[in-house]
Amino acid sequence: MTADAVGGVWTYALDLARGLAAEGVRVSLAVTGPAPGAAQRAEAAAVPGLRLLATGLPLDWAAATPEAVLQAGAALASLAEAGGAELVHLNSPAYAAGGAFRQPLVIACHSCVASWWAAQHAAPLPPELRWRRDQVAAGYRLATRLVAPSAAFAAVTARLYGLARPPAVVMNGRSPLQPAATSMALPETFVFAAGRLWDSAKNFAALDAAAARLEWPVLAAGPTGGPEGGAIDLPSLHLLGQLDSAGMADCHARAALFVSTARYEPFGLAVLEAAQAGTPLLLAELPGFREIWGEAACYLPGARPTSLAVAIDRLMRDPARRAELGAAAAARAARYTVQAMQQGMAALYREAMQETLV
CATH class of the missing domain: 3.40.50.2000 (Glycogen Phosphorylase B;)
Structure with a gap:
């Protein structure tokens, strides 16, 4: 599985890995972009069986050139192959654009430059962002299964990328946060x-x-x-x-x-x-x-x-x-639990692996 350490995908990936570990699934988490901090590493270390790989590869949405993303995708495919992965879950679809992955490929549609731009602007996507959209589109075409966190975003994704069918929907889940023993200094009402x-x-x-x-x-x-x-x-x-x-x-x-x-x-x-x-x-x-x-x-x-x-x-x-x-x-x-997310994703994983075997 891929993730980065600068946004919500990190949280999503750790919660999902924690849920999958309870079902005996081992996860190698390849982190692109800035390396996880000490607190993030400690958080990852608490997930049973999770193997954390700080790759140093560029973030897909921050890379300077299309070639950098394709090279990062090839490097991630090599890591998956070397680690004996049976399935790859990409949280950044552009990494699949070069077609380097040999395993069944589940791609999560968390966000993309085309939908991010469309939500804020009436004008078409500017030329300097089009190659990023095109790489996401290429990744989506190569997926064995696509998944989105809501039907609304699945519909937007299908429309913007001309998909024959929208991504499957598996709502995100979250482990309830645990406060520290000592409270922060906060206003009484805020x-x-x-x-x-x-x-x-x-x-x-x-x-x-x-x-x-x-x-x-x-x-x-x-x-x-x-x-x-x-x-x-x-x-x-x-x-x-x-x-x-x-x-x-x-x-x-x-x-x-x-x-x-x-x-x-x-x-x-x-x-x-x-x-x-x-x-x-x-x-x-x-x-x-x-x-x-x-x-x-x-x-x-x-x-x-x-x-x-x-x-x-x-x-x-x-x-x-x-x-x-x-x-x-x-x-x-209470509907949006890690267990519900894990069960939904595990069902998609099984479908992807069975389809590849056929």
Whole structure:
């Protein structure tokens, strides 16, 4: 299985590997991009039987040239062959573009440049990004099975890439976070948000502008700078940096409200973590969020700072409604377990292996 250590795929891969280990499946996790930090390595070491491979190969979405991605894919295929893998699960489809993998190939459609761009722009994908889309398309064509974390994102993927049938849907699962013995220093009452703060698709700039209009502090966890450099300025948010799982658990458990203003979110693991803690949810009006959370969340009427601030203020002044939403979120989150994800993925793995044998 492939993963990177800079986003939600790391969390997804470890949870899935943990679930598969319980069924006797051994996983070698090949990490591309920046190497996992000490806390991440410790987290991986706690997964039974997991073999962690920090490859140093470039991230597919940050590589400078198509050739770099193809070479990385070839190197990953060699690692799979040398390790005796019976199946390959790619969380980055572009690595398959060169056709180097000999095993049954399951590709997860977590995100892609074409859908990321389409969610934010009416204009066509610019030329400098088209080769990235084309490599993803080539990878999808070579997959034995495709899988997406929601029917909404499966439909978007099928439309953008002209797939004959949409990817199978296996909802993400998450192990509930465990808070540390010692709590963080946090305000008594606060609004919480989390994610890649630097990513324009997550729309933290809108939340920052809304926060300037609120009397309650808005805390945000996550990196302000991306792997390609550059950083976002969010002066009205209380920035916590990139928290470990215990820190995130503490924030979710004590937050009065969790907010996502994302323009683009194929699933949203931070939302699931908040829901598992019983934190009420105020989410962007996205088809995927509606599919996953239904009536267990409130939805933002728009992305303008004034309307965001009004929606947040209304809920912050209504503790009874927040208690109702928190209970509904926790009940809905009980559907999205690691066991359910592992069972869904294991069924896809079996299908892929049987199809290859035929």
